[in-house]
Amino acid sequence: MTPTTVAHDSFVIERTYDAPVDRVFRAWSDPAVKAHWFAGSPDALGAGYELDFRVGGHEVNRGGPPGGPVYTFDAQFRDIVPNQRIVSTYEMSADDVRISVSVATVEFRAVDTGTVLVLTEQGVFLDGHDTAAQREEGTRSMLNSLANALDSDA
């Protein structure tokens, strides 16, 4: 039996946009506008994007590097308060292997200078799935930074 693992993590990203809150919110709710900034390259392997912006509706974003794998972002909207918040759950998979499941909360707040957007992601990472290439790259960059740190330490 293959051993299974889970790892939990979360992060918060905050941005201030010089635009009124209804316009920022529309960039999330209008499929034509959202595709502009959210969808991946149409030239990616297996590329596809769809948005059904309503509670229970799905958003799917698909694509991968030449030779694969095809990564799929599959989200479902759980709570929508116009101009205030969007809560969705989503999973990421590589081909047909599920890699992670997340809750993403986007909050919108009107301020004098425009709109503050706060994105919070809470996720569970499944079974340490990553490709050998990613692992190798990660190890190499870790060892490079280690070498640099040791050099500057000398």
Added chain:
Amino acid sequence: MVERLTRGPASVSELAEPLAMSLAAVVQHVQVLEACGVVRTEKIGRTRMCRIEPGAMTAAERWISDRRRGWEARLDRLGDILKDDPATEEAP
């Protein structure tokens, strides 16, 4: 030092023992290794225990940081189109 830790957790003084290094130098090396994500340390009483960062955690952290970078790039693009794209200015 890393090779010793692959055989199991050790305290800073246990790491220093076989090495011709001062305890202060060992502490400094451990700090560098910790900053690079190679080892993790934990203070237990008056002893600082060191262990190798498990591979699964590294993969998970890398995945989460990829997710974060992906969102940051997208939110930057959103900022660009809010500045440039007249389509977002029109009422639906």
